[in-house]
Amino acid sequence: MPFAPPPASTTRPDLTGTFGMAASTHWIATATAQSVLERGGNAFDAACAGAFVLHVVEPHLNGPAGDMTAVIASADDPGRPRVLAGQGPAPAAATIDRYRAEGLDLVPGSGALAAAVPGAVDAWLLLLRDRGTWTVGDVLSYATGYARSGHPVLERVSLTIAAVQRLFREHWPTSAARWMPGGAPPAPGELITDPDYADLLDSLVAAADAASSREAGVEAARARWREVVGPAIEEFVRTPHRHSDGADHAGVMTADDVAGFRATFEEPVTARFRDRTIVKTGAWGQGPALLQTLTILDGYDDDLLDPSTAAGVHTVAEAQKLALADRDVWYGDTGTDGTASGTGAGHVPAGARADHVPLDHLLSPEYAARRRDLIGDTASHEIRPGDVPGRTTPPVPPLRTEYTTTAPAGSLPGAPSGGAAAGVGEPTVPGPPAAPAGRQAHPADDLPPDALGVTRGDTCHIDVVDRWGNIISATPSGGWLQSSPTVPGLGFCLGTRLQMTWLDPASPSALVPGRRPRTTLTPTLVLRDGEPVLACGSPGGDQQDQWQLLFLLRVLAGGYTPQQAIDAPAWHTTSFPGSFWPRTWTPGGLVVEDRLGDDVIAALTARGHQVVRAGDWALGRLSAVTRDPSTGLLGAAANPRGAQGYAAGR
Template sequence: MPRVHSPTSLVTRPELTGTFGMVASTHWLATAVGQSVLERGGTAVDAAAATGLALQVVEPHLNGPAGEVPVIVRPAGGPVHVVCGQGTAPARASVDAVVDLGLDHVPGTGLLAATVPGSFGAWALLVQRWGTWSVADVLGPAISLAADGAPVLDRVEATLQRMAGHFREHWGTSAETYLVGDGPDGVPRAGTRLRLPVLAETYRRVVDAAGTGPHEQQWERARAAWYEGFVAEAVDAFCARTSWLDSSGEAHGGFLTGADMAAWHATVEEPATLDLAQHPGVTVCKTGAWGQGPVMLQVLGMLGALGVGTGPLADAEGREDPAWLHAWVEATKLALADREAWFGDSGDDPPPLADLLDPAYLAARAGEIGTHADLGAHGLRPGAPGGRAPVLPTSVTASWADWCAGRAGAAAGAGAGEPTVDRAGVTRGDTVHLDVVDRWGTVVSATPSGAWLQSSPVVPALGFPLGTRGQMFRVEPGLPASLRPGRRPRTTLSPTLVLRDGEPWLALGTPGGDQQDQWTTVSLVRMLAAAAHGRREGERPAALTPLQAVLDEPMLHTDHAPGSFHPRGADPGSLLVEDRTAPHVVDDLRRRGHRVATADGWSLGRTCVVGVEGGFLRAAANARGAQGYAAGR
C-alpha cells in the first residue's frame, strides 16, 4: 500500500465512520442537503437526487439542469443497476448535417452541440423506481438555493470574469442571468450571493405539474412537464428561432427539438463488471462502453495480470514503489487506445465489451507493457479483441506526431471543452460528483456534468443553458463514436461501485473529464492494497481502510491519448504529477522514460467516496479545490 496509515496519521479531514448514513460530494452545501434528506427519513436514492439537483445551483460552472448524469445504484438487498442519464443526438444531427455547415467537428459551445438534456430524466427515474420522496421534497433544496442565492465560489467568479466580455457581446441572455453582481462587468464577487430566480420558477412549475398522490405518479408527471411540456417547448423555440456565436467562430441555431425530447427516456441497464483475480471476492461495477467506464476495468485487469495489487505498493519504510505507477500509466495508455478504437454508442454494432474485458485479452495487453514508457512513436496502440481489427479516426492515424503537435497548442475558444485541469496542472474547474449510502444498505454513485454556464447561452424562459456533450461525437462515419441521430455521445462521466463478497463496499468517483478513470483507479488500487494489507497482517476486525488518507495521497495522470473534447489535444508520453510526489518516485519514472512534469501539490482530482466496512458506514471527500465535503453519522 502507499503507506501504513495509523489511526493517528495526519490527514486533511477526519476518517468519517458511523452507522446512520453518509454523503460525500464536491460541494459542502450539496452534501448538507443530502445528509438532511437522510436525517428526515429519506433513502440514499432520495438523498442522491436532492444532492445532484442542488449541485446544479451551487456549482453552475461545472454542471446544470440541462446536463447529463450516469448513476450506479445498488438498492438494499438487490442487484446493481446503471441509470443512463446521457441524452442522445437530435434526429437532425448527423455527419452530413455538420459537414453541410462547413464544419469538420461539432463546436464545443453553443446550440449545435446540444443533446437531449438527460439529467432530470435520470433523477426522476431513479426516485420513481427506488426512492420514496415527492417531487416537491426532492426539488425543495434546489429551489431554495436558486431563489435565495448560493454563495459565489472563487472559481465561479473567475469563470464569469473570463466569460463576461463574451456574454455582453454575444450571449446576452447569459449576461442577464449571471452578470448581476457588483464587481467589474457585473461579475458577482466571491462570497456574495448569486440568485437564479428564473431557474427557481422553472422548478416550481415542475413541482406544480407533478401534483400530489403516489410519488411514482408525481415523478411521471414531472418528467412529462420536462420532456413533453413547457420545458421542451421552450427548448424547441430557442433552438429553432435563435442563432448564437459558438466556438467555430460562426453563429448557429440548434438541431434539438421538442420531439427529440419527447422521444427520449432515461434507461436502466446492467453494469459492466470485472472480478478482480488479485482480490478474491471484489467486483468493480462501471457503466457500459457508451462511456469511458470500462477503461478502469481494463486497467485493473491488466494490473492483475502483472501481479500488481497482490502485495504492498510500498517498501518496508512506507515509500511508494514507482514500479506499480509505471505499470498503471502504461496500462492506462493501452486502455485509452482501446477507448478510441472501440468505445461508443454505435447501435447495431455495439462495442465488443465481453472481448475487451476477457482475462486472456487483458493478459495479452499487459504483456505489451515494457520496462520503459511508451512515448507514442508508433501512435496509439489499440488491441484486436476477438480478432477484430481496430479502427481509429483518420485524424489520429494520418500523422500521429504532426496531429499531436498541431493540437497541443490549439485554442478551444471561450467556454469550449470540459472545464477541467489543463496540461500545466491549472484547475479551471471540473464536473461534479456525489456518493451516498444509507442505513438500509442502499448505495448510489453519480457523476453529473454538462450544461455549465460557459457552455451555451441561457434559455431565457428557463433560466439555464443547454449542454454541449455533442462535441464528443466524431464527425467521421464508420466509427463507434461517430455522430448519429438518436445515439449517445461517448461520455467521460464515470462513477464507480465496488462490491466485496457480493455486498457494497465502496462507491467513488471524481470530476475531471478524461482523467476521471485515471484518478479514481489510482485511489481505488491504493484502497485495495491497504485493505489487503490489513487482512494479511491480521489486524483486528475494527481496522478500516484509510479512505481519507488515501484521497490525500499525491495524484498523477497522463495526457497521452487524444482528449474527448475539442480540440482533442494529446501529449504522448506525458505524465503530470503533483509536486508533493516523493522525489524517488519522480526520478524513477523519469529514468523509465516518462516525460514528467509537476503540478501544484493539491490540484489533480476531487475524488469522493462512501463505503460499508466492518459494520460501519464510511465517507471521505477530497481536500483539493477546498469545496468537497463528506458528512454523516
C-alpha cells in the first residue's frame, strides 16, 4: 500500500447517518446547528445559527465585526457550487500614504488601522435570505440566549484575556470593562454574558419582524446592522488608541464604509486531483494555492504523497513552498477572469482593482510540471515565485527572519511568540517558548507574557450537510477580543484583516481603498462526478490550507476515513512570509507534531529542513462532513486537539 496504514482506532468515531451532520470548532455551535436540523431547518439555516453562536462562545477566534468565507452547494443545483464572500474591503481612507504618514512600514497587527469593513454578519444574513428557510428571529435566538443569559467561558478565552489584561487596563479601558468587569479575567467555566451584543441582535430581530415577508425581514435586519454599527464604529475609532507598533493611532473607518458593504455570492475556482474536483475561493483568498499544490502533486505517484513518511513530507512541503511563493507574488482582489467582484455593491471600484491574477496559467498542468521540476532532494530555503508569459513578476514581499522593536513593554497586543507555538493554530498565551536551535531569540523572549500581551487570534470553522443534499463549509474569523478595543454599545471589537495587505503599491495585495485584503480564510468543498461529497476546513491562518492538504491527501489518495485523517500527525512549513503582522518567515522552516516519529524527523533534518517540534497533538483543528450521493449516507468528523471541536449527527 503506497500510504502507511491508517490507525486501527481513532480518538472519536467517524459519525454516519442519513438525517443530518454538523461539525465545528466548538461543541455548542455544533449542538446548535444540529438542533436547527432537528427542527426542520436546512444546512444553511443550521450554519447561520451556529455561526452567530461562534461569535459569542469563541470571541478570541472570531467576532461580529470580523469576516467569513464559505463554499456551498445547494440540493437544487448540486453541480454549481458557489462562494459566499463575507470579506470586507479596506475603508475609503485606508491609503498607503495615510499609513506611511503615521510612521508605519507595515499595517499593524492590532488596532483600528488594521480593520477591514466588517463582513461576517452581512454574509450570514445573505445566506439566510437566499438559501435558508428560517426567520431572522429563529436563527438568532441561540446566540441571543447565550449572549444575554451567559455561557461557560473557555479556558483559552480566560488565558487570552489574562495575557492582555495589562494592555486592557492601561490602553484599552473599554475592553477592560467588557472582559474584566470585576477587575480580573474570568475563570475558566465561569458564566459570562454580552448584553450589548444581545441588545443589537434583538434590534435586528425587531427590524425583521416588522417586515412583510421572511426575505424582506432578512433585508431589514441587514439594513439595521449597517445603521447601528457604522456610526458607533466611526465615533469610537476617532480617538487614538494603542496599536501593535507601540504607538497610538486613530482609525479611519466611517459609517459610510459600513453602509456601503454588501456580501456577495461568487463563482469558485476549481482544480482536479485524482478523480475529484476541489472547490475554493478566488485569488482574493489563499485557496488557489491549495489547488496549485494539488496540481503539482498530481504528477507524483502515491508513494511520494504520504504525509507520514520523510519522502512524502519533503515532496509535499516543497510543493507547498512553490505555491505559497506564487500566492504572495501574484494573488490579489480580482475575479478569476480579471473582472471585479466582491465588495461594495458587488464590485471592486475600478481604481481599486489589482491586476488580473493569471490563475489559468498558475493552475495549468504545463506550469505545474515546470514547478515540479524545481523540487529536489533537499529543502529549499528560498522564495521562488514562477514567471507568467507577458507579465513582469511583482516584487517578492520583504523577508524578515525576526522582528525587533524599541516599543515599551505593555504596548504590543499582538507581538509574535516565535518558535513552534507561533503556528499551532491556537492563540498563544502561556508566554514565548524557547527559540528553535540556530535561531536568534525574539528580543522580548525574556519578558513575562503579560508584558507584551503575547497572543495571536485565530479562526473558527463550521461544516453542515443535511438530508436533502445541501452542504456548506464556512470559516468565520477576525474581530478577536484582542484585535482592538471593544466598541462601546456593541459588545465587540473590530477585526484586523488589513494586516494582510502591504504598504507597497507594486504588490497585488497592496493596501488600496475598496480592495479586499488577500485573506487566509479558505474553506473547501470536494466534488465527485459533479456532486458534492465532502466539506472541510480548519482554523490556522497561513496553515489552514496546509493542514487541509494533509487531510485531503490522506482521504483522497491514502484511503483514510475523515476521522483517521484528522487524527494523523500534522505538520506545516513556515518557509514563506507570514500573512500576519509582523510578517516574518523561517527559511526552510518545518513545524511538526512529535508523533511524526524520530526517524522521519531525523530524515527531514538531514534533507535540510529546519524542523521545530510542536508536541504530540498541537497542529490543526480540522472538521469535515461528507455525503455519498449514491446512498444518501452522511458523515462527520472533528478535531480532538484542544478538546473543543465536536461533530454531531444522525
